[in-house]
Amino acid sequence: MMIKITLPDGSIKEMAKGSTPMDVAMSISEGLARNVISASFNNTTVETTTELTTDGSLILYTWNNDEGKKAFWHSTSHVMAQAIEEKYPNAKLTLGPAIDNGFYYDVDFGDEKFTDADFKGIEDRALEISKEKHEFKMRPVSKAEALTVYKDNEYKTELISNLEDGTITFCDHSNFFDLCRGGHIPNTGIIKAMKILSVAGAYWRGNENNKQLTRVYGISFPKQKDLTEYLHMLEEAKKRDHRKLGKELDLFHFSQKVGAGLPLWLPKGAALRDRLEQFLKKAQKKAGYEQVVTPHIGQKELYVTSGHYAKYGADSFQPINTPAEGEEFLLKPMNCPHHCEIYNARPWSYKDLPKRYAEFGTVYRYEQSGELHGLTRVRGFTQDDAHIFCTPDQLDEEFKKVIDLVLYVFGSLGFENFTAQISLRDQENRDKYIGSDENWEKAENAIINAAKDKNLTTVVEYGEAAFYGPKLDFMVKDALGRSWQLGTIQVDYNLPERFDLTYKGSDNEMHRPVMIHRAPFGSMERFIAILLEHTGGNFPLWLMPEQAIILSLSEKYENYAKKVLELLENHEIRTLVDNRNETIGKKIRDAEGQKYPFMLIIGEEEEKNGTVSVRRHGQDGKGNISVSIDEFASLVNEEVKKTLKTFEV
DSSP states (O other), X not given: OEEEEEOTTSOEEEEETTXXXXXXXXXXXXXXXXXXXXXXXXXXXEOTTOXXXXXXXXXXXXXXXXXXXXXXXXXXXXXXXXXXXXXXTTOEEOOOOEETTEEEEEEEOTTOXXXXXXXXXXXXXXXXXXXXXXXXXXXXXXXXXXXXXXXTOHHHHHHHHTSOTTSOEEEEETTEEXXXXXXXXXXXXXXXXXXXXXXXXXXXXXXXXXXXXXXXEEEEESSHHHHHHHHHHHHHHHHHOHHHHHHHTTOEEOOTTTOTTOOEEOHHHHHHHHHHHHHHHHHHHHTTOEEOOOOSEEEHHHHHHHTHHHHXXXXXXXXXXXXXXXXXXEEOSOSHHHHHHHHTTSOOBGGGOOEEEEEEEEEEOOOOGGGOBTTTBOSEEEEEEEEEEEOGGGHHHHHHHHHHHHHHHHHHTTOOOEEEEXXXXXXXOOTXXXXXXXXXXXXXXXXXXXXXXXXXXXXXXXXXXXXXXXXXXXXXXXXXXXXXXXXXXXXXXXXXXXTTOOEEOTTSOEEOOEEEEEESSSOHHHHHHHHHHHHXXXXXXXXXXXXXXXXXXXXXXXXXXXXXXXXXXXXXXXXXXXXXXXXXXXHHHHHHHTTOSEEEEEOHHHHHHTEEEEEETTSTTTTOEEEEHHHHHHHHHHHHHHHSOOOOO
């Protein structure tokens, strides 16, 4: 008997009933079959050896797919667990999932300790097991049998107790087995390189009332070269960690007294922030935005109306009570409700629209302390927020204009490598969304067409839309190849409904405006963190808090240093003077550490000729040039022009 297998490109393969995904791969090409490491059938992860008995859709995954990597890393967690169990027979294994980069396994080592010194032994044994090319095989187990097998492991027992009889499977490889749902590579032989990265404490099921386990983090690759590159990237990432650079460059500070997740911006960091703000404000002004300012708190009712209270009320900052009975305020988690009320301040006609309100609005959301991370996860952050209120006919054009603004921001800050993710509704389950099908189709088509007209590289993700509307998220790759979500544009038919926003149309009737939410940076804090790591602290020249530092060879040249400083300030070049009684070598080393783009060295020669000796950051003095002050100013301005794009409306 034959079954019909539909492949992602729409082609149909007729295969004998009981064929496996690997058989399908072989029927396409031997080269593909060699690289296939996982598969999905009718949207369920299966093994490459699973027998297919019905018609259905099959996706074959290789290492190049996220799903392939997931199966690869999850399979390696089994191999590592085997190596751990051999060395620590009393250890109790719990869960070992794949994560974004690699995998972990949570282990209860009992009285024994697992430290950095134990990593190498486990790695070596895991690679020995891998070389033996053991196949991963799934087998069904009854609930009673599974409970008997794991009677001494309270963690697995808890997991099994919550499963239905008939749905429980074990995965075997070598002489090791584990409770597992599936999703493995064909055999261990594909794992050619593996590294344990770190250990950390982790509570069972993430509940701090439970026992603390040891979480062993690892990663693996099909080639040794890939591991070497990954470890090099990690080293580089350590050097570029924004928390480390923020401290070294005096940009921001966290204080326990002020509170976790609440950054303090130091003068240099505040200057950097301000420059980013001014840069966007200038472009926004050109694009017809109006600046507004709203309070940091709002009455509880405001957020009940907007729906944010239902989303953030229970798990975030609690209401603020005033002396008046029954009066409750909340720290604002979003700026949108305030902007809706600004729109509502007076009636509008279709001739007045679009209205574009922008605000660098600080919002507050409670994150658990374990979730906080430098500037990327904080409790108080400033969004470069704006809301556009327009007619449905204006939506397409307004959306494209916002894309232009986002591209201008990315281009001026050196983020050249990005993908636009079109986040749409779930294709089946429409219940979780608000608004009519007609409105949704309009909004979705507006985003799809705008992205197409702008020739953006896009991916479509179904089910990723917000409950009130579809969105376009910009996924940016940084210098280390890591992907970050930066910048978002959302179309919303829901809030205008909730706040009863209207405008008078050309037919003299009242209509609902459409609302566009947009934030090119996303949050100032997170954006600066990512920019710091992307550039390693060497920001584009136009953004640098200080662009040059004057280093005098001795105190004899202090007056000339002062004169140079004044001339450069007239040229609007941000400059400092280092007149410390230190050697020139020490001054250069310190200036390099602070990442000043230009060091201007002055001594007898320079004073006599009215010049400066220019040394660039990171060039070890190679290519030093002597130029006049005007020539140096031209050099800086030319360089700024190269990176700071002109915003065209």
